[in-house]
Amino acid sequence: MARRQMKLGVSMIGLGYHMAAWRHPDVDPAGNMKLSHYVDVTRIAQRGKLDLVFLADGVGIRAQDEPKGALARSSKNVVFEPLTLLSALAMVSEHVGLVATASTTYNEPYHVARKFASLDHISGGRAGWNVVSSFTDTEARNFGFEKAPDYDRRYDRAGEFVEVVRGLWESWEDDAFIRDKASGINYDESKLHVLNHKGEHFRVAGPLNVARTPQGHPVIFQAGASDAGRELAAATADGLYAASQELSAAQAYYSDVKGRMARYGREPEHLKIMPGVLAVPGRTRQEAQDKHEQVQSLLDPLLGLNQLSRVMGDLSAYDVDGPVPDSIDPRMRSRAQIFLDLAKRDNLTIRQLYTLVAAGNGHRTVVGTPADIADAMQEWFERGAADGYNILPPWLPGGLADVVDMVVPELQRRGLFRTEYEGTTLRENLGVPYPTHRRAALARGLAAE
Amino acid sequence: MARRQMKLGVSMIGLGYHMAAWRHPDVDPAGNMKLSHYVDVTRIAQRGKLDLVFLADGVGIRAQDEPKGALARSSKNVVFEPLTLLSALAMVSEHVGLVATASTTYNEPYHVARKFASLDHISGGRAGWNVVSSFTDTEARNFGFEKAPDYDRRYDRAGEFVEVVRGLWESWEDDAFIRDKASGINYDESKLHVLNHKGEHFRVAGPLNVARTPQGHPVIFQAGASDAGRELAAATADGLYAASQELSAAQAYYSDVKGRMARYGREPEHLKIMPGVLAVPGRTRQEAQDKHEQVQSLLDPLLGLNQLSRVMGDLSAYDVDGPVPDSIDPRMRSRAQIFLDLAKRDNLTIRQLYTLVAAGNGHRTVVGTPADIADAMQEWFERGAADGYNILPPWLPGGLADVVDMVVPELQRRGLFRTEYEGTTLRENLGVPYPTHRRAALARGLAAE
Ligand SMILES: Cc1cc2nc3c(=O)[nH]c(=O)nc-3n(C[C@H](O)[C@H](O)[C@H](O)COP(=O)(O)O)c2cc1C
Ligand SMILES: Cc1cc2nc3c(=O)[nH]c(=O)nc-3n(C[C@H](O)[C@H](O)[C@H](O)COP(=O)(O)O)c2cc1C
Numbered sequence: 051m052a053r054r055q056m057k058l059g060v061s062m063i064g065l066g067y068h069m070a071a072w073r074h075p076d077v078d079p080a081g082n083m084k085l086s087h088y089v090d091v092t093r094i095a096q097r098g099k100l101d102l103v104f105l106a107d108g109v110g111i112r113a114q115d116e117p118k119g120a121l122a123r124s125s126k127n128v129v130f131e132p133l134t135l136l137s138a139l140a141m142v143s144e145h146v147g148l149v150a151t152a153s154t155t156y157n158e159p160y161h162v163a164r165k166f167a168s169l170d171h172i173s174g175g176r177a178g179w180n181v182v183s184s185f186t187d188t189e190a191r192n193f194g195f196e197k198a199p200d201y202d203r204r205y206d207r208a209g210e211f212v213e214v215v216r217g218l219w220e221s222w223e224d225d226a227f228i229r230d231k232a233s234g235i236n237y238d239e240s241k242l243h244v245l246n247h248k249g250e251h252f253r254v255a256g257p258l259n260v261a262r263t264p265q266g267h268p269v270i271f272q273a274g275a276s277d278a279g280r281e282l283a284a285a286t287a288d289g290l291y292a293a294s295q296e297l298s299a300a301q302a303y304y305s306d307v308k309g310r311m312a313r314y315g316r317e318p319e320h321l322k323i324m325p326g327v328l329a330v331p332g333r334t335r336q337e338a339q340d341k342h343e344q345v346q347s348l349l350d351p352l353l354g355l356n357q358l359s360r361v362m363g364d365l366s367a368y369d370v371d372g373p374v375p376d377s378i379d380p381r382m383r384s385r386a387q388i389f390l391d392l393a394k395r396d397n398l399t400i401r402q403l404y405t406l407v408a409a410g411n412g413h414r415t416v417v418g419t420p421a422d423i424a425d426a427m428q429e430w431f432e433r434g435a436a437d438g439y440n441i442l443p444p445w446l447p448g449g450l451a452d453v454v455d456m457v458v459p460e461l462q463r464r465g466l467f468r469t470e471y472e473g474t475t476l477r478e479n480l481g482v483p484y485p486t487h488r489r490a491a492l493a494r495g496l497a498a499e
Numbered sequence: 500m501a502r503r504q505m506k507l508g509v510s511m512i513g514l515g516y517h518m519a520a521w522r523h524p525d526v527d528p529a530g531n532m533k534l535s536h537y538v539d540v541t542r543i544a545q546r547g548k549l550d551l552v553f554l555a556d557g558v559g560i561r562a563q564d565e566p567k568g569a570l571a572r573s574s575k576n577v578v579f580e581p582l583t584l585l586s587a588l589a590m591v592s593e594h595v596g597l598v599a600t601a602s603t604t605y606n607e608p609y610h611v612a613r614k615f616a617s618l619d620h621i622s623g624g625r626a627g628w629n630v631v632s633s634f635t636d637t638e639a640r641n642f643g644f645e646k647a648p649d650y651d652r653r654y655d656r657a658g659e660f661v662e663v664v665r666g667l668w669e670s671w672e673d674d675a676f677i678r679d680k681a682s683g684i685n686y687d688e689s690k691l692h693v694l695n696h697k698g699e700h701f702r703v704a705g706p707l708n709v710a711r712t713p714q715g716h717p718v719i720f721q722a723g724a725s726d727a728g729r730e731l732a733a734a735t736a737d738g739l740y741a742a743s744q745e746l747s748a749a750q751a752y753y754s755d756v757k758g759r760m761a762r763y764g765r766e767p768e769h770l771k772i773m774p775g776v777l778a779v780p781g782r783t784r785q786e787a788q789d790k791h792e793q794v795q796s797l798l799d800p801l802l803g804l805n806q807l808s809r810v811m812g813d814l815s816a817y818d819v820d821g822p823v824p825d826s827i828d829p830r831m832r833s834r835a836q837i838f839l840d841l842a843k844r845d846n847l848t849i850r851q852l853y854t855l856v857a858a859g860n861g862h863r864t865v866v867g868t869p870a871d872i873a874d875a876m877q878e879w880f881e882r883g884a885a886d887g888y889n890i891l892p893p894w895l896p897g898g899l900a901d902v903v904d905m906v907v908p909e910l911q912r913r914g915l916f917r918t919e920y921e922g923t924t925l926r927e928n929l930g931v932p933y934p935t936h937r938r939a940a941l942a943r944g945l946a947a948e
Contacts, residue, residue: 072678072685079678079685083710085621109609111708122688125678128671128710134617137586156607160558160641168583172534191704192609222577229521229528229574234799236521236528239571255640259560261532261577350683 056431056467057289057322057438057480059102059149060453062091064129066445067328068409069357070348072125074445081446082129085138090447092139095146098454099468101479102147102178103139104271104291104440105132109153110189113360120356133165140173147476149178149271149289155204156184156193159214160254166268167219167260175264175475179215180271180291181282183208185381186360198381205278207251212270212286214254217245219267220489221257243489265477266485275303275384283321284310288482291440292325293412295388300325300414300435320482322437325430326413329423329441330449331456342417345444346409354404357411361385370400388412413442420456427457428466505880505916506738506771506887506929508551508598509902511540513578515894516777517858518806519797521574523894530895531578534587539896541588544595547903548917550928551596551627552588553720553740553889554581558602559638562809569805582614589622596925598627598720598738603656605633605642608663609703615717616668616709624713624924628664629720629740630731632657634830635809647830654727656700661719661735663703666694668716669938670706692938714926715934724752724833732770733759737931740889741774742861744837749774749863749884769931771886774879775862778872778890779898780905791866794893795858803853806860810834819849837861862891869905876906877915 064082065071072079081087095103115121132150140148148169152162162179170177183204184190190198198204226241245256272283273291283290284307294300308318332338351370359365363378363386374393380386389412393403409415416426430436443449461467472479513531514520521528530536544552564570581599589597597618601611611628619626632653633639639647647653675690694705721728721736732739733756743749757767781787800819808814812827812835823842829835838861842852858864865875879885892898910916921928 073680073683075680079680080676083620083676108708109613110704111706119688122686123683125685127686127706128676128708130620130709131613131617134582134586134614134621137583138590138621141587141590157610158605158642161606161610164558164580165583168580171532171579172583172587188704191702193607194702227529227532227577231522231524231528234522234572234797236574237571237576239568242571253640253643255559255637257560257576259557259577260579348683 053465055465056427056461057324058100058467059104059147059324059438059440060091060095060100060450061106061326061440061442062088062103062446063106065125066449067411067442068345068444069124069126069353070345070350070408071445073348074345076448077445079125082125087447088130088135088139089142091450092143092146094447094450094454096143098458099471100146101438102149102476104149104180105136105151107132107151107153108186108189109156109184110186110192112186112189113356114188116359116364116366117352117355120352123350123353124356133169136177137169137172140169140176145471145474147176147178147269147479148173149180149269151180151182151273153182153184154208154211155199156189159211159252160218160258163215163218163258164260167258167263170263170265170268171260175477177263177265178269178271178289178476180273181208181212181287182273201276201278201383205282209282210249210251212282214245214247214249214252216267216286217247218254218256218258219262220487221245222262223487223490224262224266227261241490262487265475266487269476269480269482279384280307281310283307284316285314287321288477288480289322289324292323293385293388294325294435295392295412295414297430297433297435300430301433304435322480322482324438324440325436326410326442327427327439328410328413328415328444329453329457330417330444331420331423331452333419335418335422338417338419342409346405349405349408351401354408355400357408358389358400358404361412362389365400368400372399374398374400374403385412409444410442420460423457424460424464424466427461428464431466502914504914505876505910506773507549507916508553508596508773508887508889509540509544509549509899510555510775510889510891511537511552511895512555514574515898516860516891517794517893518573518575518802519794519799519857520894522797523794525897526894528574531574536896537579537584537588538591540899541592541595543896543899543903545592547907548920549595550887551598551925553598553629554585554600556581556600556602557635557638558605558633559635559641561635561638562805563637565808565813565815566801566804569801572799572802573805582618585626586618586621589618589625594920596625596627596718596928597622598629598718600629600631600722602631602633603660604648604653605638608660608701609667609707612664612667612707613709616707616712619712619714619717620709624926626712626714627718627720627738627925629722630657630661630736631722650725650727650832654731658731659698659700661731663694663696663698663701665716665735666696667703667705667707668711669936670694671711672936672939673711673715676710690939711936714924715936718925718929718931728833729756730759732756733765734763736770737926737929738771738773741772742834742837743774743884744841744861744863746879746882746884749879750882753884771929771931773887773889774885775859775891776876776888777859777862777864777893778902778906779866779893780869780872780901782868784867784871787866787868791858795854798854798857800850803857804849806857807838807849807853810861811838814849817849821848823847823849823852834861858893859891869909872906873909873913873915876910877913880915
């Protein structure tokens with residue numbers, strides 16, 4: 051049997067993952083509003099044989115201006131809408147997967163099903179949907195609400211949302227379209243399935259007005275780490291984007307999620323768990339450290355505090371040089387817990403904490419030689435903590451080029467990463483199965499009885 | 500002064516405008532689900548120096564299966580989602596405008612504002628939004644409703660929707676982003692405008708998370724011909740897609756809409772009225788007639804009746820060989836009126852009516868030599884009925900290639916159409932002004948006082 055290999059994606063949001071990326075000397079600070087920037091990143095990802103480019107998303111600015119003046123110091127306020135961007139990028143790439151985040155909180159399943167199905171056709175089978183629920187109040191206010199819905203309601207809606215989207219993606223069987231010019235029959239009526247979903251959150255008749263897609267349906271990613279998030283991933287996801295700082299925590303998370311899959315009749319290897327890793331490679335350790343410190347030194351304290359507040363809740367009542375409180379009500383519980391654990395472990399002040407997490411926002415950060423970084427990646431991969439990684443370059447495109455030019459060859463030498471794409475679709479490269487058409491299977495099963 | 504010239508778009512929905520397009524011998528019947536098909540059409544449009552490609556849209560299949568079995572004879576059940584498609588096409592074209600329909604009925608203004616703003620950036624200033632309201636019950640059922648909302652409510656929502664989107668497009672001033680690496684200031688806080696819209700249908704805080712776009716904001720088209728539709732166009736649209744059969748009706752419509760603009764402080768020439776025209780050119784009249792009859796002969800009667808019902812309402816209780824009833828409740832009043840006028844004028848049965856309108860679905864149909872077609876286009880253009888046309892090729896891409904190769908050169912010879920694009924943006928080519936940033940103007944005005 052061929053050796054198990056890592057799956058790798060890259061987060062391509064804006065100018066890089068680090069809050070100070072836009073001030074980096076190598077970065078074009080207007081790049082977040084330039085198509086050419088994303089074209090460059092995508093081409094570098096494909097040069098590195100990466101599985102996918104990944105776009106996080108917010109339906110609005112995902113932070114309050116707290117402390118006042120912080121937002122004006124961030125480049126992350128404007129960005130392209132992910133699906134629009136990925137369609138364009140489909141035209142300048144051939145192999146790399148295209149995964150966009152779309153929230154289930156203020157959207158309609160019909161719109162989401164259509165758009166991702168279209169992207170899957172347009173890209174020849176390279177589309178993926180990262181399912182999230184929106185947790186900030188600033189986003190809620192763009193859709194008629196004052197606050198984000200509470201946890202349970204968000205996840206409840208998310209679960210039903212995914213079910214409706216999957217159902218819509220099964221409107222047409224793979225071979226529904228006959229297109230017989232002579233008889234004038236365009237499709238086989240027995241191969242059209244009308245959904246007629248009636249649930250708590252949605253009533254959606256269908257059918258979808260897009261044919262079944264090259265991948266059967268787009269790949270499904272999930273990002274959300276609480277119990278409800280894990281269950282959703284175990285039930286439906288092909289990929290899982292996660293955040294962990296420590297091997298032990300990552301292992302526990304990994305085995306917990308995989309352990310839930312049997313209940314849904316799924317094989318553990320059909321869900322790829324890909325934690326984020328902020329990687330800063332250098333030819334020497336010193337060079338890597340220098341690079342990392344350079345971008346850290348550009349971090350504006352207002353922005354650091356702002357990023358922390360977004361996850362943990364309003365910190366304005368606390369002294370930045372005092373201890374990190376654990377009494378506030380976080381909107382993103384899992385991430386807040388990572389921060390609290392870090393703060394407790396080393397007894398950090400608020401200021402020390404936000405400086406520490408500025409780079410990776412709670413994701414694992416690895417700074418070192420290509421061998422150091424490959425070691426770190428290999429360890430989690432071989433010790434039941436990861437099937438691959440979502441690489442978070444601190445700045446773009448340079449930070450990705452460094453990984454592709456230095457770390458990827460090292461992983462390839464170790465046999466841990468592909469040297470050629472295995473297939474033409476994202477599914478084939480990820481090694482997750484083509485989905486059965488459940489409605490068709492049901493219909494055939496019934497017919498056979 | 501340079502001679503006034505026509506503006507030309509092409510409707511690129513699926514395999515062509517005619518219901519029988521997919522059965523045409525020159526048409527790839529699977530083309531509606533192939534990107535290459537749309538790439539071909541776009542390139543032909545650009546070769547012809549057309550202003551824009553235009554995508555109609557339905558958020559679902561816009562017809563009931565009435566009479567039973569009709570839908571299975573149509574290719575119009577599946578298509579790509581317009582914005583996803585146009586982003587991809589932006590990458591294989593340089594000049595032609597990209598106009599997508601997005602309904603205001605089951606959408607959120609924030610999503611629509613973001614996507615079109617992104618497309619405008621991605622395409623370098625070639626995006627346009629065609630504002631419609633969804634009128635079919637089959638679409639309503641994909642969004643939790645049993646029936647489409649009534650007329651007044653749809654248009655009321657549409658009006659507020661457009662206001663919110665325009666407001667969101669004014670979140671950032673043209674020069675809001677300073678991006679000063681040294682000071683760490685990314686944008687000038689005085690150039691960010693938070694919308695805080697609170698209306699009857701929407702509460703939207705903003706700001707939009709996309710910077711102001713190359714065209715200031717995307718071009719706005721409108722399609723909807725009743726009183727409310729005209730008012731909406733007069734108030735906000737740069738382009739208007741319309742349907743008329745007769746010169747006199749088109750003139751009345753044209754002068755009515757233009758007459759409404761003064762109330763909004765707008766110049767009549769800043770709204771381009773572009774009726775649809777189904778054009779079938781041939782080297783001789785006979786050749787053109789033969790072409791037209793060929794596609795007409797492929798029309799399935801079930802489909803003809805289905806198309807008529809979609810506009811006029813349920814016709815199943817009536818004899819197809821009897822007179823056309825005028826008592827039913829149409830969901831698309833303006834189009835139903837065109838059909839009724841035609842039926843009355845020539846005393847048509849239901850069958851005769853649907854055969855007559857199968858090709859153009861109520862739009863003007865012109866069959867003849869390039870000179871005949873140019874004459875027809877010139878007449879309306881010079882007699883106050885049109886500023887240009889949305890060309891509806893009966894089948895694609897061949898039907899468009901015929902227009903581009905035969906009719907466009909004739910129009911150019913007459914000086915009625917450009918031989919080179921005037922500008923780089925859709926706005927410049929259409930000859931509609933760059934929009935003032937109203938919020939900025941207001942702020943500056945107040946500051947000056
Ligand atoms: C790794 C990761 C990435 C996420 N990315 C996004 C995102 O791009 N957009 C978004 O709105 N929410 C994102 N979320 C938020 C989740 O969807 C969810 O709302 C939040 O994490 C709270 O749920 P949890 O406690 O289950 O993680 C992300 C969460 C995680 C853990
Ligand atoms: C020329 C024209 C094109 C239209 N295109 C669309 C379309 O692509 N999608 C849609 O949902 N409605 C479309 N409509 C429907 C209108 O938005 C509106 O709902 C309908 O015409 C009823 O309003 P009216 O009586 O004002 O025309 C179109 C209408 C016209 C007149």
